[in-house]
Amino acid sequence: MLFSLTNLKRRTVRDPNGDLCIVPRLLHGRSTLKLLEQAIDLFDAFVGKPRSEYDTRALEAVMGDYRLGRCIEACLLTRYSFVQPQLEGLLSPYEIDALHERALLTPSDMRFAVWDAVNARYGGFVPPESRTALLFDLAAEWGLTADPALTETLLTLDSESQAILTPAGDHPTPREIMRQYNRGAVQTLLAHSTHVEFAVSHLPGAALKRLYFVAKRRGVLVDIEADGDGGFTLQLYGPEQAFGTADKYGRRLAEVAVSLLRALLTMPEAEGTAVAATAHILLHDRPYKFYIGTEILQRLEYTPEGSATTGRIAETTAAYSVGSSVPTDIEEPEEPSFDSMVEARLYKEYRSLERQGYTHGWTLQREPEPVLAPGIVLIPDFAFLRGGTRVFMEIAGFWSPSYRERKVAKLRALASQDGFAPMILAVPQEAVATFSGLPFPVVSYKNKVVTTDLLALLDRDYGGREERHEAAQTQLSTLQAAAQERGFIPDQEVAQALQAYTRTELLATARQLDSPNGRYIPGVGLFSNVALERVRNKLLESVRNAPQQKLDLQDASSAAASALNAPQLDIESLLQLWPDLQIDRPSLFESYLTIRVV
Numbered sequence: 001m002l003f004s005l006t007n008l009k010r011r012t013v014r015d016p017n018g019d020l021c022i023v024p025r026l027l028h029g030r031s032t033l034k035l036l037e038q039a040i041d042l043f044d045a046f047v048g049k050p051r052s053e054y055d056t057r058a059l060e061a062v063m064g065d066y067r068l069g070r071c072i073e074a075c076l077l078t079r080y081s082f083v084q085p086q087l088e089g090l091l092s093p094y095e096i097d098a099l100h101e102r103a104l105l106t107p108s109d110m111r112f113a114v115w116d117a118v119n120a121r122y123g124g125f126v127p128p129e130s131r132t133a134l135l136f137d138l139a140a141e142w143g144l145t146a147d148p149a150l151t152e153t154l155l156t157l158d159s160e161s162q163a164i165l166t167p168a169g170d171h172p173t174p175r176e177i178m179r180q181y182n183r184g185a186v187q188t189l190l191a192h193s194t195h196v197e198f199a200v201s202h203l204p205g206a207a208l209k210r211l212y213f214v215a216k217r218r219g220v221l222v223d224i225e226a227d228g229d230g231g232f233t234l235q236l237y238g239p240e241q242a243f244g245t246a247d248k249y250g251r252r253l254a255e256v257a258v259s260l261l262r263a264l265l266t267m268p269e270a271e272g273t274a275v276a277a278t279a280h281i282l283l284h285d286r287p288y289k290f291y292i293g294t295e296i297l298q299r300l301e302y303t304p305e306g307s308a309t310t311g312r313i314a315e316t317t318a319a320y321s322v323g324s325s326v327p328t329d330i331e332e333p334e335e336p337s338f339d340s341m342v343e344a345r346l347y348k349e350y351r352s353l354e355r356q357g358y359t360h361g362w363t364l365q366r367e368p369e370p371v372l373a374p375g376i377v378l379i380p381d382f383a384f385l386r387g388g389t390r391v392f393m394e395i396a397g398f399w400s401p402s403y404r405e406r407k408v409a410k411l412r413a414l415a416s417q418d419g420f421a422p423m424i425l426a427v428p429q430e431a432v433a434t435f436s437g438l439p440f441p442v443v444s445y446k447n448k449v450v451t452t453d454l455l456a457l458l459d460r461d462y463g464g465r466e467e468r469h470e471a472a473q474t475q476l477s478t479l480q481a482a483a484q485e486r487g488f489i490p491d492q493e494v495a496q497a498l499q500a501y502t503r504t505e506l507l508a509t510a511r512q513l514d515s516p517n518g519r520y521i522p523g524v525g526l527f528s529n530v531a532l533e534r535v536r537n538k539l540l541e542s543v544r545n546a547p548q549q550k551l552d553l554q555d556a557s558s559a560a561a562s563a564l565n566a567p568q569l570d571i572e573s574l575l576q577l578w579p580d581l582q583i584d585r586p587s588l589f590e591s592y593l594t595i596r597v598v
Contacts, residue, residue, distance in 0.1 A: 001184040002251060003074060005283075007067045008188050015289065022281060022288045024185040025068070026299040027178045036072070036174035038062050043076050043165070051082050052161035075180045079172045082163035090153065091144070098143025107157045114138065114155065175301075182299045186258065189290050191250035193279040196257045198234040199227075200264060201274040208232065209370055212379045214263060220256045221399075223406065224370075224377035232377060236260070237403060258300070261292060340397050342426070343381055345448045353451060360455055360463075361386045361501035368392060373417045376410060380423065384458055386501070391462045395426040395449070396435060404434050415439045422462055424454070465505070472498040472509045479526060483518045487531035488564045494526055523573045531564060536578055538563040539571075543581070543595055550592040553583065 009025035027036075039062050046054050059076075060069030087096055104110050117138060118126050126134055135148035144150060156162055190196060208224065212234075215222040221237045236257055257279065264275045279290040350364050368383035371392060380392035396407065414420050415438060423440045426449045435442055441461045443453050459465070475497045483489050491506075494513070500506035506522075513520040518528045527535075542559040543551045551559070557568040571593065575581050582596045 001074065001078065001180065001187070002191055002254070003071045003184050003188045005188065005192060007070045008185055009065065009068050009071075010185075010189075012288070015291075020286065020288045022189060022283075022290045024189060024290075026182045026185060026296070028299060032178060033174040035063055036177050039072055039076065040172060040174065040177065043080055046165045047080070047167060049165060050161060051163045051165070054165060071181055071184065072177065075177050075184065076172070078180070079168060079170075079177075080165055081168045082160075083166045084163050085157055087154070087157070090150070090157075095144050102142060104142060107155055110142075110155055113142075179301045182301070183258075186292070186296060186300060187251070187254035189281060190254035190257045190279055192283075193253065193257075193281050193290070194237075196236040196253070196277065196279045198236075198260065198264060199231065199276045199278075200234065201231045203232050203264075203273060208377065209367070209379060210263075212370070213367060215256050215260060220252050221403070223410070224379065225410075226372070226374070226377055234260070257292075262297070340395070342395055342397065342445065342448055346382075346395075346426075346451065346454075349448075349451050350454075360459055362455065362458055371414065371421050373414055373420070376414050376417070378410060378414060384424075387499070389462055389464065390422070391458060392421055392423045393426060394423060396428065396431060404431060408434060408438065411435075411438050411440065424457060424461075426454075459502075463501075468499040468505075469509065472500070473512075476509075476512055479513060480515055480518060483513075483526045483528050483531075487528050487534070488566055489526040490566065491523060491525040494520070519577075521573050521577075524570050532577065535560045535563045535569075535574065536581075539578075539581060539593065540595070543593055550584065550594055553591040553593055556593040 011023050011025070013021050013023055015021050039059055042058055042062055056073070057066075059073050060066040063069040063072055087099070091099075099105070099110075102113075104113060114134075117134065118124060121134070122130070132148045135151040136146055139146050139148065139151045142151075144154075153162075212222060212224060215234075215236060223235045223237070225233045225235075227233055236253055257277070261275070261277050264273070277292040279292065281288045281290055347364070347366065350359065353359050354364060362384045363386065365383040365385060368380055368390075371378040371380065378394070381395045382393040384391045384393065394411070396404065399407070411423075411425075414423075425435055425438065425440050425442045427435045427442050427444055429444045429446055432442060432444050441457050443449060443457050479489060479494060479497055494510060495501070495506045498506065498509050500509060510520045510522070510526075513526050518526060519532065520526045538559050539551075539556060542556065543549055546552075546555075553571060556571050560569045560571060560574065561567055572583065575583065580596050582594055584592045584594045586592075
């Protein structure tokens, strides 16, 4: 949970470098637990009473500080809630039915009825001495107990002052409230950070990729850079840095920052790795640092008492950031699989086309390996694979100008490396000029990436059409010899051998397969002359044996396939060779193979 920064108890110190640092007041100790026990008892005393009797200052007095009291109240109100009383708790079923018969379903309906009665009987104003009599008469008219006080209560039953304090779940313990407050205090500061830095002395590539996607899947932008000494710097960007608003992403940033730090300290792959974390906060136009060390994590109590530790945290320059105990369990709430609708739509549409065979042989990889270069770490959004070619794709979202500049700088540094990885950039239309100076092809989009545009770009820039055409020439004689031996080679197998990924590419090369001994039929495959004659004879025989010499087209396809021991064939493509056979369609739903009458 997040608190108001105004209510969060904190102090300001300077680290050894002279930088301003924020130190939140975190709760601990027996004396604090006793105070929290008194706070819980105070709430219990108000259970069953309306909000009008609840004293907000009583809790502040118990905690000895009005700001701390307000934060503890926010924690307790997650375990208690003010619930509006219902008619069923005050009236009998008979009385409720009587109100429903008069269309008095809510306190608002009753207030309108009183208003009408006052206008009709008193001209819009009830003298004080007549108020009780009016409420008494209304109760009788509505079929209620003749009690003016009851009528008065019903009229204000939906007001905030009438809400009853009610437990909402298990009874809290002082330690649970203390842990909830400490977590809320840390997350509140993190939620107002411009960015959070993690300095890691060493990390394997697999662990690096896992950490990246822990952050990205939760909708938080992250950059990873190598420091040149085998270590890495991970930066989680605050909302105002990436998007310009703190309302939506501040809480996510806080959750991911804490979870990521705990993951770094507990991952088996990162054992023995030194880790330091620093949040950069801007308050009243002044920069502050918030060092997150083991002492902070101990106060958050993410692991049961006595849990074994599996990592350590490097001591930072802040005097208060020391310790060695780390949590081992990670609470990871469900997060979306994609950090933007642009990614989600592209993935869904591309997978649909891929299942239908319309992606020109390019397969989509969701989580490619990191692209590593000296001083550069980039984990693209997607990769496209075909044969021995792999092309990465980075989707630039609707980021703030400053974040775009940092992304462009990283891509420019990557492009300066020898043999840099092939890559495509998907860029919003208004940001094309920002990314146009890079040596990576760009596909622009408005609300979503058009899959056909993406495929066209892949084929144009990375398709290797000329190289594949030259390689196909060496396969022609091999295919012709195979057709003579087997009799028939399906179209898909021909395309694979010729490295043809579209119908246009296949037709351009496969026409060269025709020879005196065989023929290529588009959409069907490569036949030897012997196999073609065998199929023709089988069809003629099947038609002559069919009722009225009319063979259903589906049966004709099966008959042709049986002659070759192959899957069903496209009969219509074959009939161009044999003028003595034709297709008859007497209706929209019927089609037959027949012998042409000359």
